[in-house]
Amino acid sequence: MPEGHSIRHYATVHSNAFVGTELEITSPQGRFAEEASKLNGRKMTETSAHGKHLFLHFDEDIVHIHLGLYGFFTGRKSSSAKEPGKNTRMRIRNEMFTSDLTGPTRCELIDNAGRQDKISKLGPDPIHNDAQSENAWVKIHKSSKPIGQLLMDQSIIAGIGNVYRAELLFISSYSPYTPGKEVPRHVFDGLWADASRLLITGSKDGKIRTVADNHLTDAEVRLHGHAHNSYVYKRAGNPCRVCGELVRAVDMAGRTLYWCSSCQK
DNA sequence: TGAGTATGTTCAG
DNA sequence: TGAACCTACTCAT
Numbered sequence: 001m002p003e004g005h006s007i008r009h010y011a012t013v014h015s016n017a018f019v020g021t022e023l024e025i026t027s028p029q030g031r032f033a034e035e036a037s038k039l040n041g042r043k044m045t046e047t048s049a050h051g052k053h054l055f056l057h058f059d060e061d062i063v064h065i066h067l068g069l070y071g072f073f074t075g076r077k078s079s080s081a082k083e084p085g086k087n088t089r090m091r092i093r094n095e096m097f098t099s100d101l102t103g104p105t106r107c108e109l110i111d112n113a114g115r116q117d118k119i120s121k122l123g124p125d126p127i128h129n130d131a132q133s134e135n136a137w138v139k140i141h142k143s144s145k146p147i148g149q150l151l152m153d154q155s156i157i158a159g160i161g162n163v164y165r166a167e168l169l170f171i172s173s174y175s176p177y178t179p180g181k182e183v184p185r186h187v188f189d190g191l192w193a194d195a196s197r198l199l200i201t202g203s204k205d206g207k208i209r210t211v212a213d214n215h216l217t218d219a220e221v222r223l224h225g226h227a228h229n230s231y232v233y234k235r236a237g238n239p240c241r242v243c244g245e246l247v248r249a250v251d252m253a254g255r256t257l258y259w260c261s262s263c264q265k
Numbered sequence: 266t267g268a269g270t271a272t273g274t275t276c277a278g
Numbered sequence: 279t280g281a282a283c284c285t286a287c288t289c290a291t
Contacts (some may be wrong), residue, residue: 003272043276052273069273072268087285103285105274161272208272216287253271254279 002067004051004159006201008127010073011049012203014056017075017097018044024093029082035109036090038117039063044092045046051125051158055115056092062115063090075099076158122158126196127203132225140180147183148252151191163233166258167210168194170231175264176257215241215264232258 007016025040027033027052039058046057056063065071081098084091090101101107112116123139124131139156140147150156151165158169169176172190174183202208210230236249236258245262 006272066274067272069271070283072285105284152273163272174278185283256271 001068002052002071003059003161003164003202004049004125004127004197005049005164006206006239007052007067007159008203009055009056011047013075013094014044014099015047017099018056018092018094019046020044021094024082024091025094026089026091028088029086030109032090035063039107049125049127050119051122051154051232052161053118053158055124060111062110062112064108064110064115064118065101065104066106068103071102071104071176073101087153092160122154123156125158126192127159127199131196133189136192138180138262140183143161143180145180146177146191147174147180148257148259150180151254152255157195158193160195162255162257163208163230164195164198164210165207166233167231169264170199170260173263173265174197176252176259198221211241234258242263 021044022041022043023039025036025042027036039061040229041095042058044056044233045059048055052066053064054067056065076098078093078096078098078247081093081100084100085102087102088100091109092099092101122138124133126133140150148165148169151160151168152162156263165176172187174191189249198208200212209229211231212255215231216229232247235247238247239245240247240260240263243260243262245260247258247260250257250259
């Protein structure tokens with residue numbers, strides 16, 4: 001589920017497993033083979049994340065990864081790691097841990113200037129304690145595009161995807177169709193605070209969890225930890241957890257937006 | 266077995 | 279705005 005929370009999660013996992021140790025780096029699929037051979041045998045020095053972009057640092061060389069729609073990492077103890085599949089773009093391995101990367105939109109070797117360039121095109125990331133929410137507010141406050149579209153724009157706020165977009169707007173009881181310039185400051189502040197809280201919670205175990213316990217059904221409570229619960233995301237045609245009205249799915253700028261027209265005025 | 270779908274980005278027109 | 283990219287999974291045939 002590659003929204004900002006998973007990227008932060010992967011940054012932490014790779015930092016804990018690999019930083020400071022000598023690594024075996026390969027590209028079983030071959031599409032990262034040249035770069036992998038340059039990194040093979042070296043030490044990872046740090047990891048960082050901004051929005052949906054992950055950076056694995058090897059001194060001046062940095063692996064920039066964007067998972068896109070399908071990309072994911074599989075992590076295992078090296079003692080129990082299987083042979084990599086033919087689609088494994090990159091395998092990172094030391095004595096203790098093995099991480100396989102599959103299906104990323106981007107996996108490339110860049111330098112620090114390249115990393116700065118990527119980050120400069122992104123808005124503030126609510127998962128960072130020192131993020132400047134003011135920069136996002138200024139852009140939203142000037143825009144006539146609907147807030148549902150603006151929240152997904154990575155150059156305004158980095159890290160929010162379709163799931164968090166739908167859930168954040170539901171939690172705020174706000175209509176996704178309100179133009180950005182008509183969104184009051186206190187609503188924006190609430191959205192930002194919730195985004196920050198939910199992204200940080202989600203990054204701890206790499207899962208999106210947005211529904212308060214008192215809004216879960218008994219069956220879902222029994223499945224807690226296994227079920228993928230949401231208020232509105234992918235719940236089109238089902239009754240809203242709060243008011244009972246049917247959740248809607250509509251197209252907004254090419255992406256499916258889920259919302260409750262009764263709760264979100 | 267094949268079609269359809271998905272948490273995203275980029276580029277051509 | 280639509281297509282392309284990339285992979286895994288579900289569902290219908």
